[in-house]
Amino acid sequence: MDETVRMAVRGLSAFHRGTAVLHNVTLDVRDRSVLAVIGPSGCGKSTFLRCLNRMHELAPGASVTGEILLDGRDIHGPGVDPVALRRRVGMVFQRPNPFPTMSIFENVAAGLRLNRMAGDLDAVVERALRAAALWDEVKDRLRGSPGSLSGGQQQRLCIARALAVEPEVLLMDEPASALDPIASARVEDLVHELKARYTVVIVTHNMQQAARVSDSTAFFYLGRLVEHSPTAELFTNPREERTEEYVTGRFG
Amino acid sequence: MKAALSRRVRSAAAFLLTALCVVIALVPLLSLAWLVVSRGWAGFSWALLTEVPGPPGGAPGGVGNALAGTGVVVFWAALLGLPLGIGAGVFLAESDHDDRLASAVRFTADVLAGVPSIVAGIVAYGLIVAPMKRFSALAGAVALAVLMLPALARTTEELVRRVPGALREGGLALGIPQWKTSLRIVLPAAAAGIATAVLLSIARIAGETGPLLFTSLNNAHWSLAPDQPIGTLTVQLYNDAISPYPAMQQRAWATALLLLVVVGLLNMAARVVAGRRAEGAHG
Ligand SMILES: Nc1ncnc2c1ncn2[C@@H]1O[C@H](COP(=O)(O)OP(=O)(O)OP(=O)(O)O)[C@@H](O)[C@H]1O
Ligand SMILES: [Mg+2]
Numbered sequence: 001m002d003e004t005v006r007m008a009v010r011g012l013s014a015f016h017r018g019t020a021v022l023h024n025v026t027l028d029v030r031d032r033s034v035l036a037v038i039g040p041s042g043c044g045k046s047t048f049l050r051c052l053n054r055m056h057e058l059a060p061g062a063s064v065t066g067e068i069l070l071d072g073r074d075i076h077g078p079g080v081d082p083v084a085l086r087r088r089v090g091m092v093f094q095r096p097n098p099f100p101t102m103s104i105f106e107n108v109a110a111g112l113r114l115n116r117m118a119g120d121l122d123a124v125v126e127r128a129l130r131a132a133a134l135w136d137e138v139k140d141r142l143r144g145s146p147g148s149l150s151g152g153q154q155q156r157l158c159i160a161r162a163l164a165v166e167p168e169v170l171l172m173d174e175p176a177s178a179l180d181p182i183a184s185a186r187v188e189d190l191v192h193e194l195k196a197r198y199t200v201v202i203v204t205h206n207m208q209q210a211a212r213v214s215d216s217t218a219f220f221y222l223g224r225l226v227e228h229s230p231t232a233e234l235f236t237n238p239r240e241e242r243t244e245e246y247v248t249g250r251f252g
Numbered sequence: 253m254k255a256a257l258s259r260r261v262r263s264a265a266a267f268l269l270t271a272l273c274v275v276i277a278l279v280p281l282l283s284l285a286w287l288v289v290s291r292g293w294a295g296f297s298w299a300l301l302t303e304v305p306g307p308p309g310g311a312p313g314g315v316g317n318a319l320a321g322t323g324v325v326v327f328w329a330a331l332l333g334l335p336l337g338i339g340a341g342v343f344l345a346e347s348d349h350d351d352r353l354a355s356a357v358r359f360t361a362d363v364l365a366g367v368p369s370i371v372a373g374i375v376a377y378g379l380i381v382a383p384m385k386r387f388s389a390l391a392g393a394v395a396l397a398v399l400m401l402p403a404l405a406r407t408t409e410e411l412v413r414r415v416p417g418a419l420r421e422g423g424l425a426l427g428i429p430q431w432k433t434s435l436r437i438v439l440p441a442a443a444a445g446i447a448t449a450v451l452l453s454i455a456r457i458a459g460e461t462g463p464l465l466f467t468s469l470n471n472a473h474w475s476l477a478p479d480q481p482i483g484t485l486t487v488q489l490y491n492d493a494i495s496p497y498p499a500m501q502q503r504a505w506a507t508a509l510l511l512l513v514v515v516g517l518l519n520m521a522a523r524v525v526a527g528r529r530a531e532g533a534h535g
Contacts, residue, residue, distance in 0.1 A: 055425060060348050087427030097418040101440040111426035114436055158422070165426055 006031040006169060006199045007052065012066035014047050014056055021047050024066070025225045027218055029169070034191060034200045036214035036231065038207065040246070043220040045203045049171045052201065053089040054082040070169070087115065090167030094174040096154035098146035098161070105142040107157055111165035124164055132160035133190055152183025159190065163198075170194060172202040176209065188213050207247055211235050219243045285512070292509030295502045300510065305472055305488065305503065312499045315507050317474045318483035321389070322514070324476050325468055325484055326458050328393030333400040333457075334450060338439075340401070341408020341446075346434050357405075365402035372398040373463030381467055389475075389482040392468025396457040403456075407449040411442040448526040455518035459511060461486035485511050 007029040014022035022044045029035050037045045050056040051064055054075060068075045075085055098107050108125045111117070125142070129135040134156040138149070146157055155175060162170060172191070176184035191213045194200055204210050210217055211231060218228040219242075227234060227243045238244045299314045306313030340357060347354035376395035381387055415438050423433030439446075469481040470491060476482075485507055492504035 053425065055421065058424065060350075083427050083429050085427075086425055091425035093418060093421065093425075095418060097416070097422040099419065099422065099437050099441075101437075101443070110423075110437070111428065114423070114428045114432050115426070161422075161426065 004031045005029070006071065007201075008067075008069040008072075009052075010067040010069065012048075012051060012064060012068060014044070014051055015063045015065075016059070017061035021223050022051070022064075023223050025220075027225060027228045029199060029201060030215070031199055032195060032197070033215040034195050034202060034213050036210035036217040037201065037203045037220065038205070038210050038217060038246070039220035039226075041205075044223045045220055046173050048220065049091070049173050049201060049203055052169070052171055053086050053091055055086070055091065057082070087111070087165050088167055089169045089171060090162035090165065091171040092155070092159050092162050092173070092175045095178050096151060096158050098149075098154050098157050100145070100147060102146070103143045104138050104146050104149070104157060107146055108160050108164050110161060115165070117165065125160075128160040128164035129157075131163050131194070132156045133186060133193075134160055150183070152179045152186060155179060155183070155187060156190070159187070163194075167198070169199045169201065172200065174203050174205060177205060184209075207235070207249075219246060221246070288505065288508045288512055291502075291505040292507075295506030296509060297506075300503075300506050304474060305483075305492075306499070308495060308497055308500060310499075312503045315483070315485060315488050315503065315510070317471065318485045318488040318507070319510065319514075320474070320476065321468070321471065321482040322458060322484045322486070324478070324482060325389050325392045325396060325464070326454060328390060328478055329396035329400065329457055330450075330454060332393060333397035333404065333453075336397070337401045337404030337453070338408050338446060338450075340405040342412055342434055342439060344405065344409040345412035346430070346438075358409075361402040361405050364398070365406070368462075369395075369399055369460055370462040372396070373465065373467050376463065376467045384479070386479070387467060387469035387481040388479045389468050390478045392464045392482065392484070393478070395463035395467050396460060399460065399463065400453040400457050404449060404453045408442070408446055411445040411449070412438060414445075415441045444525060444528060448522045451518055451522035451525060455515050455522065458518065459486060459515050461490055465490070485514070 005028045009025055009027050009029075012022060012025040013020055025048065037048060039045055047056060052068060056062050056064060064076070070085070070088065073080070099110060102110060105125055106113070108128050109121050112119055112121060112124060126135060126139075129138060134153060137153060138144075138157075141148075146154060149157060155178070159175070176187045179187065188209060191200055191202060195215075202210075202213065214231045216228060217231045217234045219226045219234065219240075221242055227238060227240045229239065234243060235247055238247065244250075295312065297314075299312075300316070301314060301319060302316045303314030304317045305315060340361070344354055344358055372395045375398060376391045380391035380394055384391070412434075419441055420433055420438050423437040424430065428437070464484055464487050468484060468487070470487045471481045471483040473483075489504050489507040489511065492500040492507065495501065
């Protein structure tokens with residue numbers, strides 16, 4: 001297998017109470033790259049993402065078939081604990097969801113603390129907040145409540161919280177869709193920087209954003225992967241007609 | 253025009269009718285409060301809070317031991333009932349809707365909620381008093397704990413369910429196990445509401461008499477021991493009220509007033525906590 005493949009998805013199908021919402025998806029996520037997932041609403045982007053850290057199976061009646069390999073090992077294998085997997089494959093959600101009863105510091109430290117992971121908490125929290133480009137804005141009020149932060153700051157706090165447990169892969173489900181353009185641009189910059197150390201899979205509705213931040217782009221339609229190509233290629237010279245219709249906005 | 257007029261008349265009539273209902277509902281409540289305050293006030297003194305009851309026919313003394321006893325019984329009841337009730341509530345909220353065990357627990361709680369309080373006393377009698385061959389504060393506490401369980405469990409379930417699922421997912425996505433996510437992230441988010449429910453459930457059991465009559469019994473002396481019979485405000489009130497001696501009947505009225513104040517304070521505390529929470533939700 002290709003050394004640089006971090007996650008390999010093989011014939012993945014996902015179901016909600018017996019209804020397939022993802023059909024036979026196969027694609028590779030390369031190490032230290034950004035994969036953008038695009039497609040019309042309801043096409044299964046979130047479902048795809050949630051399969052990658054086994055959050056999908058938490059919904060009642062949800063199931064998957066097929067294989068997902070992380071560093072060559074099937075994440076559904078018998079010896080794999082989904083809880084441990086989620087420490088390696090972190091997730092940031094569409095709406096910022098800081099823990100309201102914890103301080104800013106405790107939010108970032110939550111993953112380490114509640115998992116009893118070793119480490120110098122102060123150092124880890126500072127590093128994560130710096131990585132999320134939030135440190136300068138909150139360093140004087142780490143004991144304060146996350147409720148006092150703006151939406152964009154809250155989202156970066158959630159990114160810092162995810163980074164603090166040092167995942168290998170970071171899944172982001174429309175992380176900027178609830179943010180204004182400036183905050184959204186900051187998150188984009190951040191994704192760019194994260195690529196140096198993490199593998200990122202990002203769902204977005206924003207074509208320009210996908211074009212700017214990603215190395216490769218996967219276009220989903222009605223639960224099927226239509227095309228997965230290097231981003232420049234997919235946007236300028238798509239192989240599939242449907243892709244072209246979608247990225248040029250000529251979509252019914 | 254005519255339709256509008258008749259609509260306005262009907263609306264005014266409906267308003268008057270509801271206002272009348274409010275007044276009718278308030279009359280017994282206010283007359284009860286007035287009766288208890290006016291009759292009880294005469295017996296209200298420092299001695300009431302600090303002394304033990306005098307002998308029948310003698311000086312009235314006080315119900316200090318019963319006040320402390322109510323505190324002791326409620327304390328043990330809370331110690332038993334709160335973790336169980338809140339724990340059951342969290343379990344119910346976190347389990348799938350079609351989970352068999354959860355359905356059984358939910359059904360039990362709903363049945364238990366409708367059980368007359370005296371039945372809880374019988375249960376505690378059978379479980380504690382009979383084997384120990386002794387009435388005790390602990391037996392009373394068990395009876396009261398049984399009484400507080402169902403409402404507390406169901407309220408906790410409701411409050412935990414109302415915590416946004418995004419919070420739970422946030423915890424799980426960090427690789428925090430589900431039970432720890434429930435207890436450390438979801439439950440704290442519901443804490444203010446649960447604190448209100450806790451205070452209300454304590455206020456409810458503090459006023460119980462029936463289940464204590466044959467569990468904690470009564471005690472005319474100071475006692476805080478959990479394994480001994482213990483005086484409580486309600487049982488003391490009951491005994492005094494049915495006694496033929498005017499001094500004891502006066503003591504009963506004063507005790508009623510004291511009980512009203514204690515339960516009223518607990519309810520007020522619950523309101524304050526609930527109000528804080530509403531404020532916090534805006535912040
Ligand atoms: N809990 C659920 N139960 C049943 N069906 C579901 C559930 N969650 C999602 N679905 C269905 O699965 C399909 C894919 O949903 P998904 O959330 O993955 O779409 P999406 O591409 O992320 O959409 P959006 O862009 O609107 O977020 C949809 O048809 C949706 O109705
Ligand atoms: Mg989605």
